Amino acid sequence: MADALMLQPDPEFVREVNANSGGELKKCFQCATCTSVCSLSTEARPFPRKQVLEAQWGLKDRLLGDPAIWLCHDCADCTARCPRGARPSAVMDALRMAAIRRMAFPRFMGSLVGDMETGLIVLFISALLLLAIALLPISKFAVRPFVFAQMFPKDRLEPMFFAVGAFVVLALTIGTVRFIRALRAAGARGPILPALVPALLEILRHRRFGNCNAGQTRRLGHLLTLYGFVGLAAMGTAVGIGSMFGLIDTPLPNLYPLKIFANVCALVLVIGISILVAKRLTDPEKRAGSSFCDWYFLALLGGIGLTGILSEGLRLAQSLDWMFFIYYVHLSLVLTLFLCTPYSKFVHFLYRTIAMAATWQESKSPGRGQLRPGGPEVVSSEGPGLPHVMGTRS
Numbered sequence: 001m002a003d004a005l006m007l008q009p010d011p012e013f014v015r016e017v018n019a020n021s022g023g024e025l026k027k028c029f030q031c032a033t034c035t036s037v038c039s040l041s042t043e044a045r046p047f048p049r050k051q052v053l054e055a056q057w058g059l060k061d062r063l064l065g066d067p068a069i070w071l072c073h074d075c076a077d078c079t080a081r082c083p084r085g086a087r088p089s090a091v092m093d094a095l096r097m098a099a100i101r102r103m104a105f106p107r108f109m110g111s112l113v114g115d116m117e118t119g120l121i122v123l124f125i126s127a128l129l130l131l132a133i134a135l136l137p138i139s140k141f142a143v144r145p146f147v148f149a150q151m152f153p154k155d156r157l158e159p160m161f162f163a164v165g166a167f168v169v170l171a172l173t174i175g176t177v178r179f180i181r182a183l184r185a186a187g188a189r190g191p192i193l194p195a196l197v198p199a200l201l202e203i204l205r206h207r208r209f210g211n212c213n214a215g216q217t218r219r220l221g222h223l224l225t226l227y228g229f230v231g232l233a234a235m236g237t238a239v240g241i242g243s244m245f246g247l248i249d250t251p252l253p254n255l256y257p258l259k260i261f262a263n264v265c266a267l268v269l270v271i272g273i274s275i276l277v278a279k280r281l282t283d284p285e286k287r288a289g290s291s292f293c294d295w296y297f298l299a300l301l302g303g304i305g306l307t308g309i310l311s312e313g314l315r316l317a318q319s320l321d322w323m324f325f326i327y328y329v330h331l332s333l334v335l336t337l338f339l340c341t342p343y344s345k346f347v348h349f350l351y352r353t354i355a356m357a358a359t360w361q362e363s364k365s366p367g368r369g370q371l372r373p374g375g376p377e378v379v380s381s382e383g384p385g386l387p388h389v390m391g392t393r394s
């Protein structure tokens with residue numbers, strides 16, 4: 001007989017996923033309707049039925065290293081069709097959040113930011129930090145034209161943002177290493193780095209979103225959000241580094257091309273987020289399955305775009321009453337996004353890209369690292385009964 005593969009259920013993990021997916025996890029009776037209706041599931045990498053079963057069994061290590069949880073685009077088609085109300089899309093979402101918590105560096109931040117209250121505390125601390133930086137004599141505001149540097153001097157602001165940025169890069173790097181280790185432990189083989197190119201091309205085109213029954217509206221919302229955010233991030237980084245090393249003179253003059261570009265990107269971001277919010281509000285399944293993390297993420301991104309545009313408009317109008325306050329809110333939101341990035345839903349851009357690369361690599365080497373029928377017998381330390389639906393490791 002082939003070697004047996006021992007499974008070690010984690011009851012605590014079952015409780016966590018059940019609690020974060022609406023408490024209906026145990027209702028699944030493995031009819032596989034969800035996998036049948038999911039237009040992104042493939043024979044080689046099926047989901048979400050398999051993951052729901054593994055979650056019921058508490059197979060934490062398998063799930064944390066399963067790229068399929070990141071291939072799901074959270075359209076909720078499967079939840080709409082589930083005859084048992086087991087909410088498979090919410091289970092997939094809860095699995096992603098569980099993975100983010102466990103890949104987090106430092107680990108305690110993963111659990112903290114996942115909570116609603118903590119997310120708000122991070123926002124509050126960010127605002128306080130900025131307030132501390134902004135403590136300047138009020139007489140400075142008498143100098144016209146008013147510029148943001150009067151309240152937020154760049155020699156204090158830039159080092160703070162660079163320090164936070166360096167910490168975030170470190171946290172993301174360690175998270176990436178942990179995630180790749182989890183993928184390897186779950187059977188992924190082959191180099192992931194070269195496969196990042198096709199994965200990124202796929203993300204830039206969002207073709208898989210088009211395949212999803214959620215439709216073209218959600219794809220459009222995602223694309224606009226993605227391009228608006230990437231444009232803003234690239235512009236912000238370029239200006240920040242340029243200013244820090246004396247290559248760019250800030251504040252930038254009006255009608256400076258980079259400034260116009262940033263405002264266009266902010267507008268694109270706001271339109272994208274508005275589409276996603278409208279879609280979430282009008283789709284009963286999406287609305288019911290939306291967690292605080294989902295809304296928090298959308299509010300943060302939309303808020304950054306909106307306050308950015310408003311700040312620029314108020315500065316052009318030289319409206320002293322509001323321009324500093326709105327810009328203060330804007331910087332607080334940007335800083336909060338920085339701080340939350342490795343620990344919130346936002347980091348899915350990183351893990352999904354790596355998961356897609358791993359899957360692409362796997363498709364080039366069929367049969368390697370996949371669960372498939374016909375291999376060694378799988379047994380659980382809690383007893384028999386799982387193998388015929390679990391598949392076996394090659």
Ligand code: SF4
Nearest residue numbers: 028029031032034082
């Ligand atoms: S989650 Fe629902 S649709 Fe999917 S296998 Fe379980 S009962 Fe069937």
Ligand code: SF4
Nearest residue numbers: 038072073075076078
């Ligand atoms: S939420 Fe959509 S993409 Fe994810 S498993 Fe369900 S049907 Fe598939």
